[in-house]
Amino acid sequence: MSSIVIISGSPTKPSRSEAIASYLKKYFESKQHQVETINVRDLPAEDLLHANFNSVDIKYRLSQIKQAQALIVVSPVYKASYTGILKSFLDLIPEKGLADKIVLPVATGGSFAHLLSLEYTFKPLFSILGSQQINSGVYLVDSQISYQHLELTFLDDEIKRRVDTALQQLSNQLIENESGRKQF
Numbered sequence: 001m002s003s004i005v006i007i008s009g010s011p012t013k014p015s016r017s018e019a020i021a022s023y024l025k026k027y028f029e030s031k032q033h034q035v036e037t038i039n040v041r042d043l044p045a046e047d048l049l050h051a052n053f054n055s056v057d058i059k060y061r062l063s064q065i066k067q068a069q070a071l072i073v074v075s076p077v078y079k080a081s082y083t084g085i086l087k088s089f090l091d092l093i094p095e096k097g098l099a100d101k102i103v104l105p106v107a108t109g110g111s112f113a114h115l116l117s118l119e120y121t122f123k124p125l126f127s128i129l130g131s132q133q134i135n136s137g138v139y140l141v142d143s144q145i146s147y148q149h150l151e152l153t154f155l156d157d158e159i160k161r162r163v164d165t166a167l168q169q170l171s172n173q174l175i176e177n178e179s180g181r182k183q184f
C-alpha cells in the first residue's frame with residue numbers, strides 16, 4: 001500500500017485548501033492508499049519562525065514525508081506565489097528530501113491571473129527539493145468551488161474533471177510503482 005502525504009498550506013481557518021485536502025484524502029483512501037495530512041497552520045509557529053530543525057513536531061512530520069511515496073501540496077496563491085507559512089515548513093525538508101517522490105501541486109487563487117504560479121513558483125520549489133516527477137498541477141479559482149467545514153462542492157464540472165483526472169493519474173502511478181517494487 002502506497003502512502004501519500006497531503007500538505008495544506010493555508011494559514012487561515014476555515015480554508016478552501018483544507019476542504020480540498022479533505023476531498024483528496026477521501027479519494028485516495030477509497031483507492032486503498034494510506035494518507036496523512038499536514039496542516040501547516042497547526043505546526044508550532046515558533047519552530048517554523050526560527051527554522052527549528054530539532055523540533056519534535058517538525059521531525060515527526062518530516063518523517064511522515066520521508067516515508068511517503070507521494071506528496072500533494074495544496075496551497076492558496078498569496079502575492080502570486082505559495083504562502084509564506086508553507087515555505088517556512090518546506091524549508092525544513094532536507095536537501096533533495098523529495099528525490100524519490102511524486103509531487104502533485106494544487107493551487108487555489110482568487111482569479112486566473114496567477115495560474116502560471118504553478119509553473120514559476122510551485123514547480124521550481126519541488127524541483128530544488130529533488131523531485132524528478134512533478135505532475136501537472138491543478139489550479140482552482142475560488143468561484144469554481146464552495147465549501148462548508150471540510151465538505152467541498154465543485155461549482156464547475158470541468159474543474160472537477162480536471163481534479164479527478166490528476167488524482168486518477170497519481171493513483172495509477174503509485175500502483176504501477178508499487179507493482180514494480182514488488183517484482184524486485
Ligand SMILES: Cc1cc2nc3c(=O)[nH]c(=O)nc-3n(C[C@H](O)[C@H](O)[C@H](O)COP(=O)(O)O)c2cc1C
Nearest residue numbers: 010015016017076077078079080108109110111114
Ligand atoms: C494575503 C492574500 C494574498 C492573496 N494573493 C493572491 C494572489 O496573488 N493571486 C490570487 O489569485 N489570489 C490571491 N489571494 C486569494 C487566495 O489565493 C484565494 O482566496 C484562496 O482560495 C484562499 O485559499 P484558502 O481559503 O485555503 O486560504 C490572496 C489572498 C490573501 C488572503
